[in-house]
Amino acid sequence: MENRPGPTHNSPSDLAEASERLSFPETAQNSDYLLNLLVQANSLEQAGDEDAACILYEEIVAIDRYSSWGASAQKALQSIKDRGLGGDGDRPTREPSTDDESEASTLQLFSPGADDSQFPTGSTVETPAGRPTVWRQWTRAWRQLTVGTKLRAIAIASALLPIAVTGVVLLRPEPRPEMPNLESSATAGTRQRQALLWGGATAVVTVGTAIWVADRMAARLRAVSQYACALGGGNDADGRTADELSGLTLNLREIAHVLDRNREQILALDRQREREVDRQKREKERAQQQAIDLLLYIESARSGDLTVKVPTVEGEIGAIADAFNATIGSLRSLVAQVKTVSETVNQRAHSSQESVGSLADAAQTQSIELERALNSVVAISESIDRVSQSTQEAAAIARQASQAARSGETAMTQTVASMDKIRTSVANSSKKAKRLAESAQEVSQILESIVGIAEQANLLAFNASIEAARTGERGHGFRQVADEVRRLAGQVGEAAQNIGRSIDTIQEETAEVLNVFELSTSEVVAGTQWVSQTQQTLQGLTWLSQQIDGYLQDVASNTVEQAQASKTVSQTVETVAQIASTTASEAQKAIDSLQELTERVETLQSSVSPFQVK
Known part of the structure; x- marks a missing residue:
């Protein structure tokens, strides 16, 4: 163990060197070694091994008595001596206590709250062993001074x-001489x-x-x-002195200031960490509550209440709430338009159904009138046959023919009027059917808008799900909300597609009705022409009947022509009767189509009726 030389017989250069050595540690390794010894000695003292602690303290003092570590070791040795624990082997066993003297033995160099990890650790110091007991007692007595x-x-x-x-x-x-000299x-x-x-x-x-x-x-x-x-x-x-120890006090003050700053920084970091944990906890609770509220609004919307509106908040839930409000607003407008269009289509379908019913009734009446006209034509034909068989009854037959012709002319006039009415009714029905087709086209366009909105809502929900997945475990609730919105958008899109298919069926059937109406119109026009021709023929027949008395000599030659004309009239009347029957059949088909359209519209109304838009 190295001993420091005595203070005597030193030159000024030696004193300067000693002052510099006292002011600053010799090397960083020596300082770390002393600090490690000091920490281990303090640990042994706290554990109750006072002998081993005293040996380490004495070694620190012997290595560098005048440094800060040596002063701390001397302070600890003095504290052990004051407690009476630095004697020989019969030292009383140390009992754990909370006395202030036990705290006084702790190294006062380290600031309160400092962690042992702040100080470097060197090699493990083993307790010297094998010294003679007597020498240890003498050296211990000397060290206690x-x-x-x-x-x-x-x-x-x-x-x-x-x-x-x-x-x-x-x-x-x-030695005494023989002759002492006094x-x-x-x-x-x-x-x-x-x-x-x-x-x-x-x-x-x-x-x-x-x-x-x-x-x-x-x-x-x-x-x-x-x-x-x-x-x-x-x-x-204030530890300032005027000698070589001033450097040591300055070093001690600097060490204390560094330890105080480190302690303040650690305390500040702890407070900041606690505030951050509290803030994250509050943010998580707020996000969970917002997600629960949003799910309640979504549940109301799924039940059909489109009047809900989620309050606007900040963060990811706020973005989802804005997208949900926009989607619900679009759905609310869409459902309102669907309701309005379905009511309009239903009203027009009922009106067209009544018009087509009137057309069917008129066609039925026309058929009856044509049957009567056919009977009249048959009677005319029989009259012509009788004229050909007997000229004697020509006058009587001519009078009957004249009366029949007048009756036929009247019937033809009524038939023409009925055909005009049928044509007018068919034209009106065709216009209404066209308006119905246009309304169906408008509904189809609205449904396309619905599908587009549903796709946009699905895309927004998908994007929200991706953003929630990026946030990790905290975004699990957000991802469930996004999936619920996507499922609702999918249901809306599927319902819109079903409505679109129904509208397509309505348009196809309306087109068929329009084709039937156009065919009926052309057939009615043709029938009107035939009836006009028949009317003209009957007028000619009437004129011939009036002139029959003067032309009896020509009866034989004209009988063949009258027979042919009679056949022609009969065929024309049969054709008109077939046209009237066909018109009645087509009108019935139109009634059935309008009835089916009405049922489809009612189905559409029942589909959108659960949604509340006001």
């Missing part, structure tokens, strides 16, 4: 040593007494000076130790 006592003892020993040597030399017996003996005794007096005076002065120097050095060392303890306790005392 204070620095001032040790310095005084060294000074006294230094002063007594020359006195002892002088006394031994002076008091040493000399005068020389007296002179020698006087010189001895003077030497003893001067030696004693010199010893006294030397001892006094040594004691005074030792007291001054001990006082300064105590001041440095007290300053280190004060810094360790958190008190910024």
Whole structure:
């Protein structure tokens, strides 16, 4: 173990070197080694192994007595000595207590709250073993002495040593001569007494000076130790001195300031971490509550209440709420338009159904009238046959023919009027059917808008699901909300597609009705032409009947022509009757189609009726 040389007989250069060595640690490795020893000794002391702790403290003091680590080790040794725990092997066992003296033995150099991980750890120091017990007791007794006592003892020993040597030399017996010289003996005794007096005076002065120097050095060392303890306790005392120890006090103050700053930074980081944890907890609870509220609004919307509106909030839930409000607004407008269009289509379908019913009734009446006209034509044909069989009955037959012709003309006039009515009704029905087709086209366009909105809502929900997946576990609730919105958008799109298929069926059937109406119109026009021709024929027949009396001589030659005309009229009337029957059949088909359209519209109304838009 290395010992520091004594302070005497030093040149100014040696004093400067010693001052520099006292002001700053020799090497960083030596400082770390001493700090490691100090930490281990403190741990052993706290664990109750006072002997091992004292050995480590003594080693620190022996290596560097005047450094901050040596002062702390001396303070710990003094504390152990004051508690009576630094004696020999019969030391009483230390019991765990909360006494203030146990806390006083702790190294005061380290600030409260500092972690052991802040200090470097070096190699493990093993407790010296195998020393003789007697030598250990003597060295322990010497180590328990204070620095001032040790310095005084060294000074006294230094002063007594020359006195002892002088006394031994002076008091040493000399050989007696055969002839004693009394005068020389007296002179020698006087010189001895003077030497003893001067030696004693010199010893006294030397001892006094040594004691005074030792007291001054001990006082300064105590001041440095007290300053280190004060810094360790958190008190910024004034430790400035005018000698070599000022560098040591400055180093101690700097170490204390660094430890205080580290402690404040650690406390600030702990407070910041606690605030961050509280903030994240509040944010998570707020997001969960917002997700629950949004799910309640979605459940209401799924039940058919489209009047709901989610309050606008910040964050991911706010973005989903905005998308949900936009989707619900679009659906609300869409359902309102579907309801309006379905009501309009239903009203027009009922109106067209009534018109087509009237057309069917008119066609039925026309068929009856045509049957009557056919009977009249048959009667005319029979009359012509009778004219050909007997000219004698020509006058009577002519009168009957004239009456029949007038009746036929009247019937033809009524038939023409009925055909005009049928044509007008068919034209009106065709226009209404066209309006119905246009309304269906409008509904189809609205449904396309619905499908587009549903696709946009699905896309927004998909994007929201992706954004929620990026947030990890916190976005699990957001992802469920996005999936629910996507499912609702899919249901809306599927319902819109079903409605679109129904509208397509309505358009196809309306087109068929329009084709039937156009065919009926053309057939009615043709029938009207035939009826006009028949009317003209009947008018000619009437004129012939009126002139029959004057032309009886021509009856034979005209009978064949009348028979042919009669056949033509009969065929025309049959054709008109078929047209009327076909018109009635097509009108019935139109009624059935309108009835089916009405049922489809009612189905559409029942599909959108659960949705509340106001």
